[in-house]
Amino acid sequence: MRLGIPRSLFFFYYNPFWTTLWRELEVDYLISPPTTPAILQQGLELALDEFCLPVKVHYGHLAYLEDRVDLIFSPAFGRWGKRGHFCPKLKAIHDLVKRRFPRAVEFWHDLDAKEMLQPGPWWKVVANMVPGVKKKKFHAAWKEAQRQQTAFQQLWAAGYNPLAAVARLDGERPEEPEDPSVLKIGEPGLPSTLKRGEPEGPSGLKIAVLGHPYLVYDETLNQQIFSLLQGENVRIYTKETIPPSAQGESWPSQRKEVFWPLGQQLLAAALHYSTAERVDGIIFLTACLCGPDAIISELLAKYMARLSGMPALLNLTLDEHTGRAGLETRVEAFIDLLHWRKKNAAV
Secondary structure, X not given: OEEEEOOOOOHHHHHHHHHHHHHHOXXXXXXXXXXXXXXXXXXXXXXXXXOOHHHHHHHHHHHHHHOOOOEEEEEEEEEEOOOEEOOHHHHOHHHHHHHHOOOEEEEXXXXXXXXXXXXXXXXXXXXXXXXXXXXXXXXXXXHHHHHHHHHHHHHHHOOOOHHHHHHHHOOOOOOOOOOOOEEEOOOOOOOOEEEOOOOOOOOXXXXXXXXXXXXXXXXXOOOOHHHXXXXXXXXXXXXXXXXXXXXXXXXXXXXXXXXXXXXXXHHHHHHHHHOOOOOOEEEEEEEOOOHHHHHHHHHHHHHHHOOOOOOEXXXXXXXXXXOHHHHHHHHHHHHHHHHHHHHHOOO
């Protein structure tokens, strides 16, 4: 039996847990490749127009796997901690997927107060899916998967973005880099890097690229924005590279946390990069037709407008019609603005 794992949605966060669990259970698995124009097009043809871009891409990855595997790993998303939730579309994603992909098997992501996955629902599925598997073996595999996931998140705190952290866990970078500020991003061999600290040269800029992981780390959806920024001598920061202690911070004018924990983390990251670890600008990537994104982007703009001396903010809304040329023009204009502000000490 071969299990297909789609490289979409929260794959960029849970990849170490998913792959370790199946490896420990001795289940053969296939991960779909990074998003390509063909995968995107397939998703657009299968998904409803009302779906946001990441969900459409998810359909494309499932379609890629459909004829290559026996079963498809279908992540389902519920609660996030005590009071939080994933977005409504993700809470219903498996029910939607199952109608089109009958071999999709649901695996429920319901996070407890410590934001840890619960093994109960997974064991019920695994017991039916893997012949002869013992509960003891399952719990041992679960423990190892949690250990890998914890190590993965610790690498975030050390300054690695999710893609670089996975590569390090997989042993692709066993030695420390000569320059620890250079962090790999993307599949092995891609030239993109994230650099922390001061930019090279007096004209360098520091920009935080914030957004959901399936937008920030999918180079097809974001039109390779990291490569574009690197070409402009920009040091890039993301939500994942803020200290863990900063993840729960709220803006001074924020009366309560938002309904979606990931959205609250994005607001906290913007606050950190506006005050504690000041950047020149913030690029906020949002998906068209994403309800939480629409609210978070409005709140972020409002909070930043109420405080003086904030970094410049650029909202980029992505959908299937987003082209490289249009995005490049907006980003380059934003960089020109940041250079002008820096030169003239504008606020």
